[in-house]
Amino acid sequence: xxxxxxxxxxxxxxxxxxxxxxxxxxxxxxxxxxxxxxxxxxxxxxxxxxxxxxxxxxxxxxxxxxxxxxxxxxxxxxxxxxxxxxxxxxxxxxxxxxxxxxxxxxxxxxxxxxxxxxxxxxxxxxxxxxxxxxxxxxxxxxxxxxxxxxxxxx
Amino acid sequence: xxxxxxxxxxxxxxxxxxxxxxxxxxxxxxxxxxxxxxxxxxxxxxxxxxxxxxxxxxxxxxxxxxxxxxxxxxxxxxxxxxxxxxxxxxxxxxxxxxxxxxxxxxxxxxxxxxxxxxxxxxxxxxxxxxxxxxxxxxxxxxxxxxxxxxxxxxxxxxxxxxxxxxxxxxxxxxxxxxxxxxxxxxxxxxxxxxxxxxxxxxxxxxxxxxxxxxxxxxxxxxxxxxxxxxxxxxxxxxxxxxxxxxxxxxxxxxxxxxxxxxxxxxxxxxxxxxxxxxxxxxxxxxxxxxxxxxxxxxxxxxxxxxxxxxxxxxxxxxxxxxxxxxxxxxxxxxxxxxxxxxxxxxxxxxxxxxxxxxxxxxxxxxxxxxxxxxxxxxxxxxxxxxxxxxxxxxxxxxxxxxxxxxxxxxxxxxxxxxxxxxxxxxxxxxxxxxxxxxxxxxxxxxxxxxxxxxxxxxxxxxxxxxxxxxxxxxxxxxxxxxxxxxxxxxxxxxxxxxxxxxxxxxxxxxxxxxxxxxxxxxxxxxxxxxxxxxxxxxxxxxxxxxxxxxxx
Numbered sequence: 247x248x249x250x251x252x253x254x255x256x257x258x259x260x261x262x263x264x265x266x267x268x269x270x271x272x273x274x275x276x277x278x279x280x281x282x283x284x285x286x287x288x289x290x291x292x293x294x295x296x297x298x299x300x301x302x303x304x305x306x307x308x309x310x311x312x313x314x315x316x317x318x319x320x321x322x323x324x325x326x327x328x329x330x331x332x333x334x335x336x337x338x339x340x341x342x343x344x345x346x347x348x349x350x351x352x353x354x355x356x357x358x359x360x361x362x363x364x365x366x367x368x369x370x371x372x373x374x375x376x377x378x379x380x381x382x383x384x385x386x387x388x389x390x391x392x393x394x395x396x397x398x399x400x
Numbered sequence: 401x402x403x404x405x406x407x408x409x410x411x412x413x414x415x416x417x418x419x420x421x422x423x424x425x426x427x428x429x430x431x432x433x434x435x436x437x438x439x440x441x442x443x444x445x446x447x448x449x450x451x452x453x454x455x456x457x458x459x460x461x462x463x464x465x466x467x468x469x470x471x472x473x474x475x476x477x478x479x480x481x482x483x484x485x486x487x488x489x490x491x492x493x494x495x496x497x498x499x500x501x502x503x504x505x506x507x508x509x510x511x512x513x514x515x516x517x518x519x520x521x522x523x524x525x526x527x528x529x530x531x532x533x534x535x536x537x538x539x540x541x542x543x544x545x546x547x548x549x550x551x552x553x554x555x556x557x558x559x560x561x562x563x564x565x566x567x568x569x570x571x572x573x574x575x576x577x578x579x580x581x582x583x584x585x586x587x588x589x590x591x592x593x594x595x596x597x598x599x600x601x602x603x604x605x606x607x608x609x610x611x612x613x614x615x616x617x618x619x620x621x622x623x624x625x626x627x628x629x630x631x632x633x634x635x636x637x638x639x640x641x642x643x644x645x646x647x648x649x650x651x652x653x654x655x656x657x658x659x660x661x662x663x664x665x666x667x668x669x670x671x672x673x674x675x676x677x678x679x680x681x682x683x684x685x686x687x688x689x690x691x692x693x694x695x696x697x698x699x700x701x702x703x704x705x706x707x708x709x710x711x712x713x714x715x716x717x718x719x720x721x722x723x724x725x726x727x728x729x730x731x732x733x734x735x736x737x738x739x740x741x742x743x744x745x746x747x748x749x750x751x752x753x754x755x756x757x758x759x760x761x762x763x764x765x766x767x768x769x770x771x772x773x774x775x776x777x778x779x780x781x782x783x784x785x786x787x788x789x790x791x792x793x794x795x796x797x798x799x800x801x802x803x804x805x806x807x808x809x810x811x812x813x814x815x816x817x818x819x820x821x822x823x824x825x826x827x828x829x830x831x832x833x834x835x836x837x838x839x840x841x842x843x844x845x846x847x848x849x850x851x852x853x854x855x856x857x858x859x860x861x862x863x864x865x866x867x868x869x870x871x872x873x874x875x876x877x878x879x880x881x882x883x884x885x886x887x888x889x890x891x892x893x894x895x896x897x898x899x900x901x902x903x904x905x906x907x908x909x910x911x912x913x914x915x916x917x918x919x920x921x922x923x924x925x926x927x928x929x930x931x932x933x934x935x936x937x938x939x940x941x942x943x944x945x946x947x948x949x950x951x952x
Binding site: 333334335336337339340341343348362364365367368369370371372391394395396397398399400 | 407410414417421521563639674
């Protein structure tokens with residue numbers, strides 16, 4: 247049974263498997279029911295094969311990555327995970343913004359890592375639409391705090 | 401003065417509700433200390449030595465008398481009947497109870513005030529010239545642009561978790577009273593050499609703290625409409641590339657220095673190309689709308705009446721008033737009016753501290769004599785910017801009754817001083833007792849007037865909240881094996897001639913600070929040429945003769 251994430255303002259069961267430690271993309275077979283997310287490096291190394299495979303494709307970027315390297319890839323991706331290694335590390339906000347505004351990525355952008363209830367509204371407004379909460383965060387309470395503001399300046 | 405729209409008010413009210421929810425969860429134990437810390441910091445709430453300290457935003461230092469009365473009320477109801485003016489033109493309270501803070505914020509919201517982003521690693525209160533709108537040397541009032549920046553930066557989703565805090569200052573005059581060269585971004589209104597259109601000169605990477613740096617020009621001229629897109633480009637580059645591994649290396653100045661200003665500029669300009677024609681474009685109509693909030697008052701034509709002669713009579717009759725007039729008032733762009741600086745530097749008080757009675761008193765005086773408005777200065781004083789000449793005497797009497805008429809503006813005892821070890825948990829050494837020591841040593845006003853303009857700036861630690869690097873005399877408290885010592889610098893300036901002070905030698909013991917300053921001043925008096933200020937003498941002579949005098 248999968249874990250619960252927030253996606254598009256609803257609690258849903260996660261259909262993706264984050265498998266960043268794996269060697270490459272050739273370990274298919276394990277967790278056959280899940281779509282796999284690979285790191286940017288894995289994606290770039292195995293791009294041709296991954297593009298040839300059927301099914302949804304997901305990439306996780308770390309916050310040292312330059313998201314603009316995905317310029318030619320966004321059309322082929324269903325999910326991009328943006329990592330927040332610490333809640334106070336705000337690079338992911340700019341990465342998400344660039345993915346949406348500069349690269350025109352329309353599919354799921356998911357926050358992973360130290361994803362906390364009280365920061366979701368900023369993430370959402372930066373273009374992130376799915377949240378894999380840190381384990382100790384309450385999904386219901388987080389969902390209720392997704393929109394603390396009805397107005398904004400930006 | 402800017403007036404909130406229903407949307408502005410809504411945002412501030414919702415921020416109060418959000419913070420109330422966060423505070424309640426923290427007090428109930430469902431939000432951990434680690435999680436709560438950045439949330440409260442984002443709202444100006446520090447946990448200090450004695451109690452939480454709340455820093456209330458005063459955008460670009462401008463206050464109405466109604467707002468000042470609310471600050472007095474808050475100090476009375478929730479604190480110990482005083483507040484402290486800061487070098488970012490804000491006011492902070494030192495003795496609040498955490499459980500009361502949501503109520504304090506709700507009270508503030510009723511007068512269009514808040515504490516959003518007065519702390520934390522985000523864009524802080526934009527500061528400006530305390531003479532904005534009334535200075536004769538001004539190209540254009542900078543406050544409309546400050547307000548635009550305030551709105552753009554408020555709860556900015558992309559820039560709420562920057563590598564480190566971020567400070568912006570705007571000056572509308574060549575004579576820089578906003579310290580733009582020592583800000584993360586300094587903005588100066590300038591005229592285009594050819595077209596004569598007013599735009600902005602943008603500086604980046606200035607700052608004080610552990611590594612003081614004078615800002616570098618990233619753009620000589622930026623048309624007004626691009627202000628926000630350009631700021632967004634700078635902030636994005638900084639957010640993505642600024643260091644996060646070491647908080648002492650995380651300010652934008654470190655990034656600018658490590659990349660070099662040419663490369664940093666290239667990155668920003670490239671980013672900006674994508675943003676400049678987008679939604680951040682500022683239309684002329686928006687500028688006009690914003691400028692309407694900052695129009696000159698309906699000034700009376702006093703000059704051709706009897707006002708000048710009435711003032712002259714009073715000056716003649718009262719030497720004490722005449723001294724205050726000379727020291728604490730200055731020219732206004734409209735004849736018949738004066739700009740009054742209220743010294744919040746009474747010798748026996750901590751610099752920048754105001755009691756509730758003083759706050760209420762100033763609010764009333766502003767109502768009576770200065771269009772119900774006042775400004776907080778980054779030098780921790782207040783300004784009543786629009787006082788008719790013939791009302792100055794009555795104002796002075798009023799200020800006297802609140803102990804706010806010390807005629808020491810611009811002198812040695814008009815010091816910038818951080819709260820220091822007495823309040824701040826970051827401090828290594830005390831500041832306020834040193835200010836007292838200096839006041840005790842230099843209690844002869846005539847001597848201070850002879851010394852003339854001198855800016856003393858003091859910080860209790862290298863975080864430099866007291867701007868010591870840019871003091872004509874800077875005093876930095878350091879900890880040496882548990883004892884408080886003080887490093888003295890001379891020759892700094894935060895103005896258009898910005899410079900970092902030079903250390904005169906080994907730090908001095910706590911009891912010797914005022915004496916050391918006395919030696920510096922004696923040296924200056926001995927060596928100065930006619931009309932030369934302390935700063936000019938230091939620049940001409942260098943540190944050597946001063947060092948020699950202090951250390952032998």
